[in-house]
Amino acid sequence: MDHRCKLLHLFLYFLLSASFFMHTHSSEDYNRQPPRPLILTWHHGTDSDPQQVHISMVGKDHMKISWVTSHEHVKSMVEYGKRSGKYEASATGEHTSYQYFLYRSGKIHHVTIGPLDAKTTYYYRCGGSGQEFKLRTPPSTFPIEFAIAGDLGQTEWTASTLAHIGSKDYDVLLLPGDLSYADTQQPLWDSFGRLVEPYASQRPWMVTQGNHEVESFPVIFPHGFKAYNSRWQMPYQQSGSKSNLYYSFDVAGAHIIMLGSYTDFDASSDQYTWLKADLEKVDKSRTPWTIVLIHAPWYNSNSAHKGEGESMRLSMEEMLYNAGVDIVYAGHVHAYERFTRVYDNKADQCGPVHVTIGDGGNREGLAMMFEKPSPRISVYREPSFGHGRLKIFNETHAHWSWQRNNDSNSFAADEVWLSSLSYSSACCKNSSFKCTPLTTQKDEL
Numbered sequence: 001m002d003h004r005c006k007l008l009h010l011f012l013y014f015l016l017s018a019s020f021f022m023h024t025h026s027s028e029d030y031n032r033q034p035p036r037p038l039i040l041t042w043h044h045g046t047d048s049d050p051q052q053v054h055i056s057m058v059g060k061d062h063m064k065i066s067w068v069t070s071h072e073h074v075k076s077m078v079e080y081g082k083r084s085g086k087y088e089a090s091a092t093g094e095h096t097s098y099q100y101f102l103y104r105s106g107k108i109h110h111v112t113i114g115p116l117d118a119k120t121t122y123y124y125r126c127g128g129s130g131q132e133f134k135l136r137t138p139p140s141t142f143p144i145e146f147a148i149a150g151d152l153g154q155t156e157w158t159a160s161t162l163a164h165i166g167s168k169d170y171d172v173l174l175l176p177g178d179l180s181y182a183d184t185q186q187p188l189w190d191s192f193g194r195l196v197e198p199y200a201s202q203r204p205w206m207v208t209q210g211n212h213e214v215e216s217f218p219v220i221f222p223h224g225f226k227a228y229n230s231r232w233q234m235p236y237q238q239s240g241s242k243s244n245l246y247y248s249f250d251v252a253g254a255h256i257i258m259l260g261s262y263t264d265f266d267a268s269s270d271q272y273t274w275l276k277a278d279l280e281k282v283d284k285s286r287t288p289w290t291i292v293l294i295h296a297p298w299y300n301s302n303s304a305h306k307g308e309g310e311s312m313r314l315s316m317e318e319m320l321y322n323a324g325v326d327i328v329y330a331g332h333v334h335a336y337e338r339f340t341r342v343y344d345n346k347a348d349q350c351g352p353v354h355v356t357i358g359d360g361g362n363r364e365g366l367a368m369m370f371e372k373p374s375p376r377i378s379v380y381r382e383p384s385f386g387h388g389r390l391k392i393f394n395e396t397h398a399h400w401s402w403q404r405n406n407d408s409n410s411f412a413a414d415e416v417w418l419s420s421l422s423y424s425s426a427c428c429k430n431s432s433f434k435c436t437p438l439t440t441q442k443d444e445l
């Protein structure tokens with residue numbers, strides 16, 4: 001390399017370094033985490049041993065147990081009870097499998113067990129043999145704690161986020177889309193199922209779809225979601241939905257609505273009609289907290305995916321506002337951002353708090369570029385991996401925190417107390433939902 005060439009390389013190095021420095025240290029003094037390698041998780045048991053075990057809530061007192069076996073003859077049957085090794089009940093269910101080009105999935109079992117007591121540990125065994133698992137059902141009343149993580153993937157950062165989630169107790173995990181990042185490489189769905197099993201077999205994982213779940217292909221798989229709908233069956237029928245891509249459920253005193261950013265949402269769509277009917281059925285005296293999950297954020301000051309949630313916002317935001325939705329969680333943008341209560345792009349004490357929590361740890365890395373200056377409605381934003389915690393203490397108060405992944409600890413980098421809109425004196429005046437005025441939202445704004 002001659003002298004001029006060396007100088008040119010040196011100049012380019014400084015240019016790139018300066019650019020990286022500007023992006024990573026633009027607003028915070030924290031060193032943002034670079035991407036980490038993919039983790040592939042293998043099955044070490046026999047062909048009939050259960051793998052990829054995960055659970056999801058079905059109605060107020062049932063739980064769906066889902067797992068995969070390589071062996072075709074394993075029964076879709078779950079034995080369960082309150083003492084280890086003593087199974088006083090059993091249930092049978094159904095199974096499915098799917099073909100995606102040359103890949104053929106294992107036998108995917110789905111068995112619903114119950115009725116189960118609330119906030120109770122149950123021991124269970126899948127298919128009549130193999131390892132015993134245990135789960136804990138959610139409480140039927142407050143308090144309840146949700147762990148929330150989007151855009152997980154399966155990297156070393158994912159493992160770090162999961163370890164942080166598992167290091168502190170919680171009741172239900174909510175995932176606003178983008179699970180495995182298989183992106184048509186179907187064995188990665190199996191690997192993801194194995195990676196999350198230690199967590200998803202113990203607490204219900206309630207998920208909705210992101211763009212990485214679509215996996216459509218012209219003519220052959222025009223509607224997409226082949227793997228997602230086969231593996232991650234959510235309780236959509238119980239809420240009157242016709243599609244696994246959007247549904248709602250009640251837990252303790254919260255009504256949770258999981259919307260689909262990648263299926264139709266305009267005023268003539270099934271999802272829109274279903275959402276309207278679902279919101280009309282919400283009884284705030286029974287479920288004072290209403291929480292919505294989407295994938296593409298409606299509010300976003302990051303340059304990544306800017307505007308991608310706008311058409312859905314235009315279609316559905318007014319409905320959520322009129323129904324007194326308290327919080328909207330989104331993923332998709334690989335960073336954390338919390339907005340104040342907002343409606344139609346303006347701060348509004350009767351609108352939901354919007355939170356982007358798409359920083360679970362996937363292979364694509366962080367979305368480093370936030371707009372400058374920060375919009376006034378954006379309260380806190382940071383491109384770091386992490387997860388969130390929503391602890392609802394009672395009908396009126398909840399605590400939200402964002403737990404940034406440090407190397408060994410999770411650290412609450414952002415936190416706020418929230419008051420439910422169903423007890424807000426300011427928002428009860430003209431609300432179309434049942435209201436009991438008690439508090440104001442001044443402490444949040």
Ligand SMILES: [Fe+2]
Binds near residue numbers: 151210212295333
């Ligand atoms: Fe996404």
